[in-house]
Amino acid sequence: KNQVEQSPQSLIILEGKNCTLQCNYTVSPFSNLRWYKQDTGRGPVSLTIMTFSENTKSNGRYTATLDADTKQSSLHITASQLSDSASYICVVSADVGTYKYIFGTGTRLKVLA
Amino acid sequence: EAGVAQSPRYKIIEKRQSVAFWCNPISGHATLYWYQQILGQGPKLLIQFQNNGVVDDSQLPKDRFSAERLKGVDSTLKIQPAKLEDSAVYLCASSGGVGQFFGPGTRLTVL
Numbered sequence: 001k002n003q004v005e006q007s008p009q010s011l012i013i014l015e016g017k018n019c020t021l022q023c024n025y026t027v028s029p030f031s032n033l034r035w036y037k038q039d040t041g042r043g044p045v046s047l048t049i050m051t052f053s054e055n056t057k058s059n060g061r062y063t064a065t066l067d068a069d070t071k072q073s074s075l076h077i078t079a080s081q082l083s084d085s086a087s088y089i090c091v092v093s094a095d096v097g098t099y100k101y102i103f104g105t106g107t108r109l110k111v112l113a
Numbered sequence: 114e115a116g117v118a119q120s121p122r123y124k125i126i127e128k129r130q131s132v133a134f135w136c137n138p139i140s141g142h143a144t145l146y147w148y149q150q151i152l153g154q155g156p157k158l159l160i161q162f163q164n165n166g167v168v169d170d171s172q173l174p175k176d177r178f179s180a181e182r183l184k185g186v187d188s189t190l191k192i193q194p195a196k197l198e199d200s201a202v203y204l205c206a207s208s209g210g211v212g213q214f215f216g217p218g219t220r221l222t223v224l
Contacts, residue, residue, distance in 0.1 A: 031211070032211060032212070034212060034213075036215075041202070041218070041220060042217055042218065043117075043119075043204050043206075043215035043216050043217045043218045044156075044204075044215045045215070046212065046213075046214070049211070049212055089155060089156075091213075093211075093212075099144075099208065099211070101146075101158070101213060103155040103156050104155060105154060105155045106155055
């Protein structure tokens, strides 16, 4: 069964600190993995996308890693800011002729001053 | 390039009333998705269109939900009649190949 699990479910950190969010998946056939940031009441916004052959991808203070062997991905946020407070969703796509997207339940991050 | 547009952004209705949401995808994107996202949960796919044909509507509650994508561009999602448990954010996304692009969503509150 195609599944995407994220941890932790929620996280509270102080401004300026780093944090790492985890995503484990069992999706086949794997096509790509994308991390989204979703502010409350808004639609998800793509942060990074990685295909099978990519190990790491950065977007400013966000760095995503992918280990296709262990089927794990992480999103590292450096020097967190108050505006990083949001939900972070891991989405894995399977190429079954058409793309099928499997969503994780997200990690809710709260950055405190 | 312009993103995915949705309207309205917010809607409050009473149970048993009807409501419709509109989505305009990114120009040229053949695939359009409607998702329901209940507070604290990940998005749940309601329906997927490829051009104006339905690819997947297995999780669409067809007794009360309907969607159409005439001419393969804009799409509307309708709920009739609404129930309290339909309170959620309704997200529209489009894709032109790899990856999805989401609209801002419509927050529906059913009283």
